Amino acid sequence: MSQDVVIRARGLTKEFLRDSFHIVALKDVDLEIRRGEYLALMGPSGSGKSTLLHLIAAMDRPTAGEIEVLGSNVASMADSEMAKWRNRHIGFVFQSFNLIPVLTALENVELPLKLTHLKRGERVQHAATALKLVGLGDRMDHYPRQLSGGQEQRVAIARAIVTDPDIILCDEPTGNLDARSANEVLELLRRLNQEFGKTIVMVTHDPHAAHFATHIRFIDKGELLPEGKKPEDWS
Amino acid sequence: MKYLPLIVKNALRNRRRTLLTTSSLAISLCLLGVMMALYYALFIGGQPAKAQARRVVVRHKVSIVFPLPLYFREKIAQVPGVEEVMLWSWFGGVYKDARDQRNFFARMAADADRLFRVYQDYVIPEEQKEAFIRDPAGCVVNKALAERHGFKVGDRILIRGDIYPFDLDLTVRGIYTSTDFDDDTLWFNWKYMENMLRNSPRLMAGGFTLLARSEQDVAAISRTIDEMFANSEAPTKTESEYTFGLSFLSFLGNIKVILMSICFAVTFTVLLITANTMAMSVRERVREVGVLRTLGFGKPAIVGLIVGESALISLLGGLLGVLVAEGLCWVVRQGPAIVQQAKTLTIEGPVFAALMGVSLAVGIFSSIVPAVSAARTSIIDALRFTD
Amino acid sequence: MILPISYNLRNLAVRRTTTLMTALGIGLTVAVLAASFALVDGLRLALEASGHPLNVLVTRKGAESELASNFERRVFDDLKFKAGIARNAAGEPLASLEVVTVINLVSVEYPEGANVSVRGVTPIGLEIRDDARLTEGRWFTPGRREATVGSSIAKRYPEARPGEKIRFGRGEWEVVGIFHSGQMARNSEILVDLNQVAADFGRESVLSSALLRATDEVAHQALINDLQADTRLNVQARSEKAYYAQQTSSGDLIRYLGTIVAVIMAVGSCFGAMNTMYAAVARRSKEIGTLRVLGFSRAAILVSFLIESLMLAALGGALGILLVLPVQGLSTGIGSMVTFSEIAFQLRITPQTMASAFLFALAMGAAGGLLPAFQASRKEILTALREG
Numbered sequence A: 001m002s003q004d005v006v007i008r009a010r011g012l013t014k015e016f017l018r019d020s021f022h023i024v025a026l027k028d029v030d031l032e033i034r035r036g037e038y039l040a041l042m043g044p045s046g047s048g049k050s051t052l053l054h055l056i057a058a059m060d061r062p063t064a065g066e067i068e069v070l071g072s073n074v075a076s077m078a079d080s081e082m083a084k085w086r087n088r089h090i091g092f093v094f095q096s097f098n099l100i101p102v103l104t105a106l107e108n109v110e111l112p113l114k115l116t117h118l119k120r121g122e123r124v125q126h127a128a129t130a131l132k133l134v135g136l137g138d139r140m141d142h143y144p145r146q147l148s149g150g151q152e153q154r155v156a157i158a159r160a161i162v163t164d165p166d167i168i169l170c171d172e173p174t175g176n177l178d179a180r181s182a183n184e185v186l187e188l189l190r191r192l193n194q195e196f197g198k199t200i201v202m203v204t205h206d207p208h209a210a211h212f213a214t215h216i217r218f219i220d221k222g223e224l225l226p227e228g229k230k231p232e233d234w235s
Numbered sequence B: 001m002k003y004l005p006l007i008v009k010n011a012l013r014n015r016r017r018t019l020l021t022t023s024s025l026a027i028s029l030c031l032l033g034v035m036m037a038l039y040y041a042l043f044i045g046g047q048p049a050k051a052q053a054r055r056v057v058v059r060h061k062v063s064i065v066f067p068l069p070l071y072f073r074e075k076i077a078q079v080p081g082v083e084e085v086m087l088w089s090w091f092g093g094v095y096k097d098a099r100d101q102r103n104f105f106a107r108m109a110a111d112a113d114r115l116f117r118v119y120q121d122y123v124i125p126e127e128q129k130e131a132f133i134r135d136p137a138g139c140v141v142n143k144a145l146a147e148r149h150g151f152k153v154g155d156r157i158l159i160r161g162d163i164y165p166f167d168l169d170l171t172v173r174g175i176y177t178s179t180d181f182d183d184d185t186l187w188f189n190w191k192y193m194e195n196m197l198r199n200s201p202r203l204m205a206g207g208f209t210l211l212a213r214s215e216q217d218v219a220a221i222s223r224t225i226d227e228m229f230a231n232s233e234a235p236t237k238t239e240s241e242y243t244f245g246l247s248f249l250s251f252l253g254n255i256k257v258i259l260m261s262i263c264f265a266v267t268f269t270v271l272l273i274t275a276n277t278m279a280m281s282v283r284e285r286v287r288e289v290g291v292l293r294t295l296g297f298g299k300p301a302i303v304g305l306i307v308g309e310s311a312l313i314s315l316l317g318g319l320l321g322v323l324v325a326e327g328l329c330w331v332v333r334q335g336p337a338i339v340q341q342a343k344t345l346t347i348e349g350p351v352f353a354a355l356m357g358v359s360l361a362v363g364i365f366s367s368i369v370p371a372v373s374a375a376r377t378s379i380i381d382a383l384r385f386t387d
Numbered sequence C: 001m002i003l004p005i006s007y008n009l010r011n012l013a014v015r016r017t018t019t020l021m022t023a024l025g026i027g028l029t030v031a032v033l034a035a036s037f038a039l040v041d042g043l044r045l046a047l048e049a050s051g052h053p054l055n056v057l058v059t060r061k062g063a064e065s066e067l068a069s070n071f072e073r074r075v076f077d078d079l080k081f082k083a084g085i086a087r088n089a090a091g092e093p094l095a096s097l098e099v100v101t102v103i104n105l106v107s108v109e110y111p112e113g114a115n116v117s118v119r120g121v122t123p124i125g126l127e128i129r130d131d132a133r134l135t136e137g138r139w140f141t142p143g144r145r146e147a148t149v150g151s152s153i154a155k156r157y158p159e160a161r162p163g164e165k166i167r168f169g170r171g172e173w174e175v176v177g178i179f180h181s182g183q184m185a186r187n188s189e190i191l192v193d194l195n196q197v198a199a200d201f202g203r204e205s206v207l208s209s210a211l212l213r214a215t216d217e218v219a220h221q222a223l224i225n226d227l228q229a230d231t232r233l234n235v236q237a238r239s240e241k242a243y244y245a246q247q248t249s250s251g252d253l254i255r256y257l258g259t260i261v262a263v264i265m266a267v268g269s270c271f272g273a274m275n276t277m278y279a280a281v282a283r284r285s286k287e288i289g290t291l292r293v294l295g296f297s298r299a300a301i302l303v304s305f306l307i308e309s310l311m312l313a314a315l316g317g318a319l320g321i322l323l324v325l326p327v328q329g330l331s332t333g334i335g336s337m338v339t340f341s342e343i344a345f346q347l348r349i350t351p352q353t354m355a356s357a358f359l360f361a362l363a364m365g366a367a368g369g370l371l372p373a374f375q376a377s378r379k380e381i382l383t384a385l386r387e388g
């Protein structure tokens, strides 16, 4: 086992039970992702991409199998431990940005730092640095509704990186953006990967977006396809 | 504390809702405040006013409607610790039209020369006092009462007798104020009664009010007097003037139960309204809870944020409520002296504390259920939640 | 085109927690109002049911109450042969000389003690009170220190139950029976022998009042006029019913208090209802847009939300009435400023109270729903579709 593997899944399975329906969202997934990798996860909708991301982020527990992230068996942690661990090690970017509407850009970015021991001054400083990094140094006091979609997503990315996590997980980060904003976001993620060495897993539908990544894997009906293989009906 | 800005911003998120909730809380809590202030003043922490603390009332044991013999006054005066005694008698009677509630005020006969020695809180110009004592048909009137009816020094006041078989034709000789509270009373010279009831068996005292040398003596004096008259023609009941005043309470109905029921209903209503607001707010924010949890906020932090917001709104409402309640107390103080406590009604420290306690409790209990259930929702479900 | 009511019903059912909480808030407010009305109505009904329509109460001129009245025995002797007074089988006029006084007894409700009326009467007096029936024991024997107490007294004052002795006047009185009268206010009195009690209080020649029974309605009024006009007697005569009715004002304070409290609470609950309705409007923004696209007018939207708010309030009103029903029949007492003693009565929730409570709830619903409904109706179709 190489030191370099930061995410390792073995026989990872996730089932949902909803109104007596039994849904298998992930089936026996084996996966290894190395430090510094930028993986694009593709697949039809409902194939289990988000579910996999959630399990990596310790936002949910698998039904069966193991998942080890940065050497921790996250599924075995208690809820409060999981929360702390997420805060420290994971940055998560949503398709719909999910900024807190009543907070300014700066305050949104500062939010995860409130869980650390940093003093207020340091928190603001870190948050400002992160915002400058995503090119929004001049929009710190703007509220989400005063920003464009692309800007909102960049604030969300700033929020994801402000704690300096090892891994950034993005769930269709460009799904709600026009082509130009999407490119800005993708450029940004690539920079984070190349300049800062962040490990990135990005779920996307868009082949153009996937080209920014170093690797591409497909999921179909809950199963992770072998490297280089696409679902049959994939265009 | 570092969450406070977020809590404040959350509270201000739906400004109209927060405003409505806070106002609703303030209105209900001001009502609760006045009711609690009354309850406190009547049944818990009410204290006699300063000068009143030394005054003791002697009356017939069976009922206030039975008179006491005049000679009791000298016997009471000899009880150790008694500084001064005066007799009084409730004249009753009818002033103008009895159907108008405002025309109902106390009309009492009393030893003119002793009145101001027993009621040391009364303030009156010396020459008016002298004039009152000199005039067998003179009376003095409390200032608030005088203002209400436009009585001035020198005015004549006619009162038709009902309990007594004669009418009063009085001249206002003085207008007094009190350093304690306005008692809405008209005092007239006992000599009037003596003159009208000469040789009548009805010339008796309604009761006696004495001034004890010190507040500590009150209990002992009361006991001594009651023992002294226990086997006389008229057994007495002696108690502090303050306690005596409370004995009229049952006349207004079961105030204790009524006040308690109102307090209960108001508190429960407030709880419902706040709980409803918080339930709505939390419901609209479930997704956001998912986001916060993703960022690493734990369940206790989520519960704290929501309960904190609710507590903030409730405490704000409570604080506003207390302010308004103090205003309402002022209004009550201006009203008629149905009970003495109404004339000095105010939000005392313990009532203030209780109100803030109720506010805080309402804040916590109204939000704890939605807060815990929001925190318990799995992150995935929270993020997928659409209302 | 009006939206169907079932649409509102379903929406209320979907948000049942909110609906229930808001309705309960309105309900509690309504309950407070209804409870204070129940008190006042109970007192009023008890007093209205008291007094015989043919009875005339005579007191000294100027006396507002029997307690404040000094009624001389010789005046009674002068008036008992007035025309229009009914007679009993033995041919005696149904005129009763009475003395009323007040004593203090410890009650279940007021441990500090409450005032109770004691009335001295003669056998004729009992004959006039033909509405009173013994429910336990017997009537007091004339010439003895015995008392027969009204049913409310026996219920509320443990000291005044058969077998017990009450102390007042010059000594003890033995309670020998309980009577009950359909004329509620009478049950709050203790009846004793006139001469015994008058002697105790030194009132052999100066008593309180006279109760007369007229032969018929015409004679009743004539008798009153006759007595009022007789300057030599110097008395005040009024129908016994009017005397009791006048005491209804004892409940005024509670009526004021109850109304003020309910109105203040109503403002609070109204804000609560407003919150709920605003949330409903916000949540259904898309729906409102869709309905407008389907061709429903602004007015239809306004009416629909207003109806929903009224339905919410109606539920609250119903809950409030349910909440207050248990107080029906509870017995309590209040001091009468006329008799200077306690009148016991039972709380009564009348149909009028229920109706006004319900209307009060609807008013809250209308006040709380109007602004949100207006806001809903003013939404532009496109913005409405985009929101929410």
Ligand SMILES: Nc1ncnc2c1ncn2[C@@H]1O[C@H](COP(=O)(O)OP(=O)(O)O)[C@@H](O)[C@H]1O
Pocket (backbone or CB within 6 Å): A016, A017, A018, A023, A024, A025, A043, A044, A045, A046, A047, A048, A049, A050, A051, A052, B380, B381, B384
């Ligand atoms: N919390 C959940 N409860 C029930 N079913 C779920 C839940 N999350 C996901 N699923 C189901 O699991 C499957 C995979 O979902 P997801 O991982 O979101 O797919 P993707 O992100 O690839 O579109 C879908 O069929 C989805 O309906």
Ligand SMILES: [Mg+2]
Pocket (backbone or CB within 6 Å): A046, A049, A050, A051, A171
């Ligand atoms: Mg997905």
